[in-house]
Amino acid sequence: MLALLLAAAAIPGAIPGSTSAPPPVLTPPPVLTPVFTKDVAPILYRRCATCHHEGEVAPFPLLTYEDARKRARLIADVTASRRMPPWKPVEGYNHFAGSRRLSDAEIQTLRRWAAAGAPQGNPALLPKAPAFPDDWQLGTPDLVVQLPESFDVPADGGDLYECFIVPMDVPRDRFIRAVEFRPSNRRVVHHALLFTDSAQSRHEPRYPCFGSVGLLPTEGLGGWSPGMAPIRLPEGAAVPLAARSKLVAQVHYHPDGRPERDQWTVGLYFTDRPPVRRVVDVGVASKRIDIPPGEAHYVVREHFTTPIAVDAIGIIPHAHLLCREMRGWAILPGGKKQWLLNLRDWDFNWQDQFQYAQPIRLPADSRIEMEFVYDNSAANPRNPNSPPERVTWGAGTKDEMAGLHVQAIPVHMEELPELGKALWGAVMRSVGGSFYRPEK
Numbered sequence: 031m032l033a034l035l036l037a038a039a040a041i042p043g044a045i046p047g048s049t050s051a052p053p054p055v056l057t058p059p060p061v062l063t064p065v066f067t068k069d070v071a072p073i074l075y076r077r078c079a080t081c082h083h084e085g086e087v088a089p090f091p092l093l094t095y096e097d098a099r100k101r102a103r104l105i106a107d108v109t110a111s112r113r114m115p116p117w118k119p120v121e122g123y124n125h126f127a128g129s130r131r132l133s134d135a136e137i138q139t140l141r142r143w144a145a146a147g148a149p150q151g152n153p154a155l156l157p158k159a160p161a162f163p164d165d166w167q168l169g170t171p172d173l174v175v176q177l178p179e180s181f182d183v184p185a186d187g188g189d190l191y192e193c194f195i196v197p198m199d200v201p202r203d204r205f206i207r208a209v210e211f212r213p214s215n216r217r218v219v220h221h222a223l224l225f226t227d228s229a230q231s232r233h234e235p236r237y238p239c240f241g242s243v244g245l246l247p248t249e250g251l252g253g254w255s256p257g258m259a260p261i262r263l264p265e266g267a268a269v270p271l272a273a274r275s276k277l278v279a280q281v282h283y284h285p286d287g288r289p290e291r292d293q294w295t296v297g298l299y300f301t302d303r304p305p306v307r308r309v310v311d312v313g314v315a316s317k318r319i320d321i322p323p324g325e326a327h328y329v330v331r332e333h334f335t336t337p338i339a340v341d342a343i344g345i346i347p348h349a350h351l352l353c354r355e356m357r358g359w360a361i362l363p364g365g366k367k368q369w370l371l372n373l374r375d376w377d378f379n380w381q382d383q384f385q386y387a388q389p390i391r392l393p394a395d396s397r398i399e400m401e402f403v404y405d406n407s408a409a410n411p412r413n414p415n416s417p418p419e420r421v422t423w424g425a426g427t428k429d430e431m432a433g434l435h436v437q438a439i440p441v442h443m444e445e446l447p448e449l450g451k452a453l454w455g456a457v458m459r460s461v462g463g464s465f466y467r468p469e470k
Contacts, residue, residue: 064143065151066095073136074098074105075160077115080256083162086216087256089286093159095150102148106141116380123372125387128258168208168260171297173198175277178235180293183218183283189379190283193239195232195276198298205268208299209261211254211279215292220282221381224251224296228272241350241425243280248272250311253346253383260297264343267307267439271298284379307439308446309343312336312453314358314400315433316423321352323418326407330432333399337452338445340438341389345371348433351378351412352421355403358434360396368392370436378412392438400434 064070074092082092091097108114115130175198213219225247232245249269252261263269316332347356358370406418414428421430440446
């Protein structure tokens with residue numbers, strides 16, 4: 031007891047009857063109102079400007095104070111609901127390169143700025159606005175492939191998914207180390223997927239192609255969406271390009287209220303070094319889709335066990351209009367669950383290809399599992415049928431698909447044929463009809 035009194039005596043005002051003044055009450059510093067120049071502009075420049083600048087797909091720029099001021103309330107609303115910037119992966123499951131997700135603190139900054147009347151702040155504190163090059167970002171390409179004739183996009187109507195097959199003047203086999211896609215009219219180009227075809231699978235130069243490209247491509251080159259950097263293949267993993275191959279491009283156009291034209295161009299960058307590694311599409315897909323009308327929670331599952339160790343470097347999910355949730359994970363040999371992707375608000379109009387910030391090692395005998403959830407009820411605003419109708423697997427606009435494509439590199443390249451054999455076996459089983467049974 032004496033020790034406690036002695037300890038308390040060291041604190042002014044701690045002993046009853048003490049005449050020492052009590053310690054001052056500390057008040058937190060006032061919360062400063064965010065201003066555009068110091069608080070808001072850095073967020074817009076980092077997260078939004080890649081699409082919101084002149085000539086890009088977004089409907090208005092967000093580079094100046096006046097651009098943002100007159101849309102302050104809209105910015106606060108669409109970021110609070112996370113409709114913008116479009117980034118579908120759920121936080122906490124994976125670390126992806128190029129994430130556009132706003133932090134909670136950034137969203138609160140935009141909300142408080144709009145609520146305060148969107149003050150400008152000191153113009154001297156405004157950071158330099160980002161610059162967007164008009165030329166090739168990687169320098170002059172080794173080969174430039176241009177759409178021979180411009181494509182006319184109507185003023186109104188639904189989105190268009192068009193495939194183009196363009197010959198390439200490649201007299202000998204080459205190896206592609208990088209690719210850059212450049213639309214001539216970014217206002218109407220939503221995204222593009224690029225492939226090569228050395229088998230001359232189709233002969234028409236252009237055809238509609240919602241869902242899939244309508245052929246079995248020789249190689250996949252990746253995709254483009256607004257704000258994306260050029261595609262760089264991993265070191266030592268250049269894509270082979272056979273002589274006399276054709277370029278296949280699936281382009282998603284969306285009308286903007288007036289007639290438009292686009293004549294895209296693709297730049298290819300070659301290397302003389304043959305690949306010592308190979309990026310493989312480890313696809314987990316199901317055709318067991320038979321969704322009754324009105325079913326709001328229809329689940330499709332599938333799995334694939336990789337026979338060899340691979341490093342997953344990215345993932346590409348695919349479905350159509352009724353899908354709402356997408357999940358993918360791997361069960362490692364010891365039983366640990368390794369998440370690969372978790373989307374809770376799939377939107378066909380905001381498809382993306384996700385690259386991991388660091389490769390994910392999947393040992394041999396890892397079981398890759400997918401689970402997609404579909405909503406075929408009248409409450410789904412994206413349902414293409416009113417009233418709802420039965421929907422089955424297919425490539426059409428009103429059909430459905432379920433595919434999770436893991437981009438992987440074998441740890442030991444000599445084992446690649448074993449992986450290819452297992453993947454081909456999965457394809458053959460699907461052709462044999464085992465995927466057509468409705469999910470129970």
